[in-house]
Amino acid sequence: MQNAITTLQDGPGPRTGSLAGVSAGIARGVCRYLAAAGYGCLLETPLRSGRRADVMAIGPQGEIVIVEIKSGPQDFRTDRKWPDYREFCDRFYFAVDQAFPVALIPEEVGLLIADRYGAAELRASARHPLPGARRKAVSLGFARLAALRLQATLDPQAPHGLL
């Protein structure tokens, strides 16, 4: 929760050389891109599998997108968990910065190139529609988490045990 807030509130410039900083900038740009397309976005969204999605977004028709951010080749190569995320979304993307060697990214997933200010879709994701019950559970969890985080931001003195 705290991390998710910190990432978007990150300072005015890039923190070069810091993997956390690169990821934070990409996350901000990805969220701006998705918001402009009508998606509501949440960072670090917990999934029932126990993992967290870097960015989860829900679109005007209820489409659920997960974007995993890769700060560099090493970050990608050490990630064995990304195929699991496809069980929780209709479309799955990686997001990387311009310096990333995009040939590393498997062809069957979507690809966004991002910086701190926005993103562009280099390759669309295949659509693998969620089963109805899973979609409902993911959407509901998203709705409550977004509202609880908003409330925690606006009313920080309130007791919050639910995030």
Added chain:
Amino acid sequence: MQNAITTLQDGPGPRTGSLAGVSAGIARGVCRYLAAAGYGCLLETPLRSGRRADVMAIGPQGEIVIVEIKSGPQDFRTDRKWPDYREFCDRFYFAVDQAFPVALIPEEVGLLIADRYGAAELRASARHPLPGARRKAVSLGFARLAALRLQATLDPQAPHGLL
């Protein structure tokens, strides 16, 4: 949108004599109460009817609650629109402060007594379950709006045309 943020970020004490101030305090208390019960809350949530719900909340099982805030008897007596809200929720409540003459509130709706720090349920709302398609539309709109407002709070420089 701006109003919704302003309300929860309201100053440290009550603004007595101001209807806006009374309503803002009640809204904060209601949201704290609902959050403690596991509900995610949004203020001033637009409905397809063109109206706005003072507080809309979504619970752990997807239950949708609307709470209309009444700052005083005059505010209640001039409100002809509240029955419409029941078409957009499973339970409907009024929320008032301790000074409100609660006999004015119709018996068929729920009633919360609130201050800036919390609320108590004086009377439960009847449950009038939403049809499936309406529930889906309301939940989806809630999810996107909550996430877009959170993003607008965390990344205020981003272009936001969707709120």
